[in-house]
Amino acid sequence: MEENATILSGFILVGFTEMHQFHFLIFAVLLSLYMITLMTNTMIILIVKSDPVLNTPMYFFLMHLAFLEACYMSVIIPKLLENLMVKPNVISFLGCAVQMFLFLFFGVAECFLLAAMAVDRYVAICCPLRYTTIMSRNICWKMVTGSYICGTVVGLVHTTVTFRLPFCGVFINHFFCEVQPLLELVCGNTFQNELQVIGIALMAIMLPFLLIILSYIGIIFTIIRMPVLQSRYKAFSTCSSHLIVVVLFYGTASSMYLKPKSSYSPPVDKLLSFSYTVVTPLLNPIIYSLRNKEIQASLRKVVHIVVKIVIPL
Template sequence: MLLENHTVVSGFILLGFSEFHDLHLLLFAVLLSLYILTLMANTLIIMIINSDHTLQTPMYFFLTHLSCLEVCYMSVIIPKMLENMLVEKMGISFVGCAMQMFFFLFFGVAECFLLAAMAFDRYMAICNPLCYMVIMSSSVCGKLVVGSYACGTIVGLVHTIITFSSPFCGLLINHFFCEIQPLLELLCGDTFLNEVQVIVVAVFAIMVPFLLVILSYVCILSTILKMPSAEGRLKAFSTCSSHLVVVTLFYGSASFMYLRPKSTYSPPVDKLFSLSYTIVTPFLNPMIYSLRNEEVKGAIRKLWRKMLDA
């Protein structure tokens, strides 16, 4: 129904990967496999950390929350995307789209700040080991996690309320989920203020924690280079470089999506970048953060022996 040159919207059509329609079954199989593997890996990490008392440290406390975020983050997007690949009408309701945007931003921004908290934890462990357990108390760790979730809630509410309280002049979202940029293209009239709001919030939600991560790792690298033992330097550098690779991939792709004007949007390119932080990063995180960790692998072996002896 048209009213005063804008559309009263009850739902949207997600175009998804319509340009690759002939490859939908292959894409479906690949994405479903990645989704299941990521769910299994993150669930395994949560179970292992909670079942082994030797892993009750700040680093693994943050890893538990990171794994929970990854599971929730993917589950907001992937099931609906897989469903749309199997049906002809790739729709989502107005409320469903708003909820998807909110939870995507909530979990995504919370992860941004949680990664910064993890970098701070590694900074304290390597640069101030004598004060580590005093400063990184359970109370401080809890506040850092709660703060990450609070930032996610604020950003999710701001973007969702502003976007969905504006009138829409279209129904076709050229994306595989309710992402901010494709929705901005559907808004009626001048969207300059909306674009400014997206960039300002993205600077707070993406660049601030990323700069904190970089600052932490500059200090960590400086400390590592001063270590007398070559073996100690290699071990510390291996752990930190893995973290930094995933952080750069996550923040880099998110920055590309949100820190640029609407006029530069390119749906095919944007979809690929969205895949990197919605699917690839959650898939890599368990292997890089945990499954390459000797303590975690030792805990897996202990859990496996317990299961065999039961």
């Protein structure tokens, strides 16, 4: 009777039960990482918005990436923090569906936004004389809007199809409502659903990744042909931060979604999910701010202004 009531009301997130003795430590670490990530991404948004020097397509995309990272992490971490302290770890049927949709929406939008950033770097390095014409404000907005639309479509399709399936269990062996762990609870043969997951993942992950690869092939050939070594270094340095972020994000996400359910391993996949839901959003603003002189200069301006206000001469 109790299990039937649970089935009707929602699911139980197993989370990190194998490390239950460390839950307080995990809670403290996660809360700290979450606050740092929110602050750093918010800082990037405010810096880009406030400094006219950063009014370029590259920083326009970076601002939206920071926004996506903050939202992406906020879909997962608050509920995880609650579940670490409250038992049982129940999430309602609707709450699970909303969490899955938002997670997919922000994740897929980030995939396509990273592709847009690669195209921006390609145009800046390979077509510098036409850069301002090609990467106009209108085009930049269309690319960002297209990223959000792709995220919406993939999120709606995945969530609608998944939650129309019959579930034969309530225990999700994961720390949030992700597609692969939920398929473990579906009654009967899920082969078609696995194909759907992999098919959509190929479109949502590999299509923008292919665009990134093609953009960087063009960038590499252009850099090789540059006669001055300093020009080569400057061109590559503008792309290195983006490349690191792409490897971090796509490496973990593709290893989770581009595989059949039979190879699903809860401990390994929890670690992979933790990487792209917690570690990557934390590292991205650090990578961009530490490796970017313009961001550093703008940050110093902001700090100087704040210090003058707080400690007037």
